Amino acid sequence: MKRFLFTVLTALALPSLAGAAALEQLPGETVLASIPAPIPAIPARQSARPLVCVDPGHPNTFNDGFAPVNGTNETRINWQVALRLESVLKAKGFDVLLTRHAEREFVENKDRARICNNGAVLAVHLHCESTPGTGFALYYPDRQGVYDYKNDPENGFKGPSELVRTDSRSLATVLANSMGGTLEGALKNRGVYGDSRTAVGSSQGALTFSIFSNIPTVTIEMVVLTNKKDAAFIKAEAGQQQMAQAIAAGIVSYTAR
Ligand SMILES: [Zn+2]
Structure with missing residues (x-):
């Protein structure tokens, strides 16, 4: 045995x-x-620098994010900002874990959480919305969710813990303040909301990568990509850089507390 x-x-x-x-x-x-499918192997860390998980949202089973919107698509924008955020965070003394390694690499949402759980101090999930309105908004798990995907052996999995929910709320608040300052005049601050306000969160209780998260986790809807002004901002290199700096400044504030 x-x-x-x-x-x-x-x-x-x-x-x-x-x-x-x-x-x-x-x-x-x-x-x-009964052994769950292995997640991608991550080398043992040698560094004392805090590790931040940056998750460029999509493609996954439910949405590949490839639909053309205002001359770009969500998967591309999430990927481009993630690379800039990685670079800014490294310059500020962090190590960075990305959940995918190419613009169109497919990763399931629960696996994005499990990759981030592997040593990161916090996770930010980068997305763009396609709703009426303009500006950025942040979402955190405000209640325990139940994973609802009948074809998955982990259907019914519950999470995140109360501690993760409390810390995620703090992270979302700090990030929103920082982004509000850095992006003032460029993008509207639409505020901080619970996952339960999202379409998936309203049925599961929380977003999938929140349910599987063991660390503070926040979803950042960086812009409303269907809004022409927002799209022009986030397609430009200067806008992407400003977004990366805004998010990184919030991560610096949160980890310094
Ligand atoms: Zn998205």
């Missing part, structure tokens, strides 16, 4: 494909079937 456990643990520590192959060769299908 000891030897079996050791083999399983060794296999889990391997990069995902090698791990999956090794697991399939072991006896005991019922035990193996």
Whole structure:
């Protein structure tokens, strides 16, 4: 039994494909079937710098984010701002974990949370809205949610914890203040809301990557991409840089408390 456990643990520590192959060769299908699918392997950290998880939203099962909007698309904008935010945060003394490594890399929302849980002190999920109105808004998990995806073996998973919810609310408030200052005159501050105000959050109780999060987590709807003025701002390099600086300033404030 000891030897079996050791083999399983060794296999889990391997990069995902090698791990999956090794697991399939072991006896005991019922035990193996209960092991969740491995998330991408992340090297052990050597750095003392705080690690921030930056999640450029989409593509995932429910929305690839590729629909053309005002000469761009949401997946592209999220990716471009994420790269700028990574660079600004590194210059400010942070290490950065991105949940995807290419503009169109597909990652499920629950896996985005699990990647961020792997050593990061907080997570920001970058998105753009397609609703009436203009400006940026922030969302945090205001109640426990229940993952509702019948085709997923983790259907029914509950989270996040009360501590994560409290800390996420603080992070959202600090970020909104910082962004409001840095982006004043450029983008309207639409405020801070609970996940339960979103379409997915109203049915699940929280957004999927909030449900699976073990760390403070905030969704930033950076602009209303269907608004022409907002789209022009966030398509420009200067606007993207300003957005990255606004978010980074909030992260600096939050982690310095
Ligand atoms: Zn989105």
